[in-house]
Amino acid sequence: DPDAALAWLSELEEPLAQREAAVSIARAIGGDASALRRVLDALPESLSSNVVRTDVYAQMGVLSPDLALEMALAEADSADRWDALERVAASWGMRAPREALARVERIAEPRLAQRFESIIMRVWARADPMNALERLSERRSGGAELDWPQLTDALRWAVRADPEAALAYARDEDAANPAPMRLRSVVLM
DSSP states (O other): OHHHHHHHHHHOOOHHHHHHHHHHHHHHTTSSHHHHHHHHHHSOSSHHHHHHHHHHHHHHHHHOHHHHHHHHHTOSSHHHHHHHHHHHHHHHHHHOHHHHHTTGGGOOSHHHHHHHHHHHHHHHHHHOHHHHHHHHHHHHHTTOOOOHHHHHHHHHHHHHHOHHHHHHHHHOTTSSOSOHHHHHHHHHO
């Protein structure tokens, strides 16, 4: 009975129990916008519930990322919106970074859009640094401004994963790479 489960959730006080129950209930009652909203509304108003809320968004980012993004952007409180968006970006970025990056344009607020993209690139760089570097090169060759922090982060992870490939990338002047010497210094550090 979803109503009984939501009532029980609203009475939980332990953050770990809240988190596990909230995610399980969201999945069990449909994993859609309505289910997510019902679970979020059932959480008690407390500091710990903010952590639980962001965990629910992270799980929804795996189950239904477009929906999770829509719901995160609809959060009324700016801090809640920021936290929810970060969790969606991290979970979606680990699973399907190119798909997640394609949704950046849905975020009207520039700071939120930039943060969403930055988080996706950071988790992608850790999981698959050479493909993240390729994406950064594609953006640069398409006329986008180079994001040096994203590039150096991806390159540092690439050095850990495959030092030879990272050095080859840093030497490649055709990789939409405006400053090969600067990148080589990152690799050689």
